[in-house]
Amino acid sequence: MTAHAEGPRALTRRPGRLAAFGGPPAVPRDAAPARWPVIGEAERRRVTDVLDSGHLVSNTGVETEVDQLERAWAQHCGTAHCVGVSNGTAALELILDALGVGPGSEVIIPALSFIATAMAPLNLGAVPVFADVDPRTFNLSAEDTAARITPRTAAIIPVHLHGQPADMGGLTAIARRHGLPLVEDAAQAHGAAIGDRSTGSLGNAAAFSLQYTKNLPTCGEGGLVTTDDPDLARHVGMARQFGEELVRGAPRTHRSHIRGGNAKLSPVQAAFTLAQLTRFYAYREQRERNVTAFLSRLSALPGLQVPRAVPGTTHAWHILRFRFHPGPAAGAPEADPDRFRASLHRLLRAEGVPMSRYQVMPLPDQPVFAGARHRTGSGHPDTRAVIADSLTLQKRHLDPASGPLLQHYADAFEKVWEHLDTALRMAGQR
Ligand SMILES: Cc1ncc(COP(=O)(O)O)c(C=O)c1O
Structure with missing residues (x-):
């Protein structure tokens, strides 16, 4: 029996043969x-304007696209400061450095994230401590x-x-109680918000990535730090430039006041992103429409957990993560999550849906932390369950013209769901 065996469509249409x-x-x-990023005339013109200007770096005292x-971006986020840096990982590291994180410090991060969130404290000699995530929002519990x-x-x-804002209300209460700073990792959340407050303005400081797959991309690598804290902004500005303090319009003094490296954003990268920014809001609105139409079709499928924006928040829809629990819905016991996900992966990909995994293990299981588990913490059952039973759609839905493609993807999901018994059989469940 398939999930739709009793639905009206099952009476009129036999499911098509699986592409697999x-x-x-x-x-x-x-x-x-x-396509992503969408590259148009505006990007080409802004980038060539920089090439023609001869101002290819941001430390010469001349106003550039980085400024x-x-x-x-400070205006978008509603923060007093924004500092351009070389990438999102550097943004995190520079913020933590400004906060005095170093050897002997522990930094609490989610067990489900991109490895950079863990590398930032590690690179400063601090210990990342992994906490579990919420099984619906996938964010720090x-x-x-x-x-x-x-x-x-x-x-x-x-x-x-x-792209789903974290539980900043709950975390702010805890941080205040213990006098701890909150550093937003907003690498995946440009344009997300809680109420009318944009990500980037919800903690002590925030790190954004401009890497080309992100919702606000550059033509390569880049990052932005936002904050209301003038001392933190100043520290990041100096630490990205060998510890020097550059004053716009004044000659460089070549005096290093603090420890720092070279983590500057290039005017070429900034120029590309400025061109993207002119279409950012229009893209965000169209993406919201496309993704909502796609997810509303999928939410009708039994046993499929589709992503949903937490009420009162704006989701940036950077990545769409789906969890699978169709066993009971198909009249079967709960399937082995790993094997069932692997079966669906094969079937959906064969239908032409480029599903992929996002993180194949909880961060504390990464080999780099082997042997440190007693320090970094253990457990994380919700992170484990999410990684085992979910797949993601990445990048394809970012293009505002992807609406029709997403409808084809929805056709593919519906088709595979009409063959759930096959998927269960492939997973050894029947
Ligand atoms: C959650 C998260 N944090 C940090 C980063 C690091 O950003 P970047 O690749 O620009 O260094 C990324 C990038 O993929 C990310 O997804």
């Missing part, structure tokens, strides 16, 4: 591919965070994973 077994794929081979982008605070805790990094 020789049937035609649900996503036509000639479906228009999604313009910093002003524009405030309860587990509270349980992992010690006298050595120096900061908490909520990650707005996949």
Whole structure:
């Protein structure tokens, strides 16, 4: 019996043969591919303008596109300061450095994130302490965070994973109680918000990535730090430039006041992002429409947990993560999550849906932390369950023209769901 065996459609239409077994794929081979980033005349012109200007770095005392982008993004976030840096990982490291995180410090981060969230404290000689995530939002659990605070805790990094703002209300209460700073990892959450407050303005400081796959991309690598704290902004500004203090319009003094490296953003990268920024809000609105239409079709499928914005928040829809629990819905017991996810992965990909995993293990299981588990913490059952039973859609839905492609993907999901018994059989469940 399939999940739809009693639905009206089952009476009128036999499910098409699965592409994995020789049937035609649900996503036509000639479906228009999604592009990301969308590169137009504006990007080309702004980048060549920089090349023609000769101002290819941001430390010469001349106003560049980096200054313009910093002003524009601070305005978007509603923060007093924005500092352009070389990438999102450097943004995190520079913020933690400014907060005094170093050897002997512990920094609480979610067990489910990109490795950079863990590398930032590690690279400063601090210990990342992993807390579990919420099984629906995939974001740092405030309860587990509270349980992992010690006298050595120096900061908490909520990650707005996949574009869903973290539980900043719960985490702010905990941080205030313990006098700890909150550092937003907003690498995946440009344009997300809680109420009318943008990500980037919800903690002591925030790190954004401009890496080309992000919702606000550059043509390569880049990052932005936002904060209301003038001392933190000044520290980041100096630490990205060998510890020097540059004053716009004044000659460089070549005096290093603090420890620092070279983590500057290039005017070429900033110029590309400035061009993207002119279409950012229009893209965000169109993406919201496309993704909502896609998810509303999928939410009708039994046993499929589709992403949803937490009420009162704006989701940036950077990545779409789906969890699978169709066993009971198909009249079968709960399937082995790993094997069932692997079966669906194969079937969906064959239909032309480029599903992929996002993180194949909880961060504390990464080889770099082997042997340190007693320090970094253990457990994380919700992170483990999410990684075992979910797949993600990445990048394809970012293009505002991807609406029709997403509808083909929805066709593919519906088709595979009409063959749930096959998927369960492949997973050894039947
Ligand atoms: C959650 C998260 N944090 C940090 C980063 C690091 O950003 P970057 O790649 O710009 O260094 C990323 C990038 O993928 C990310 O997804």
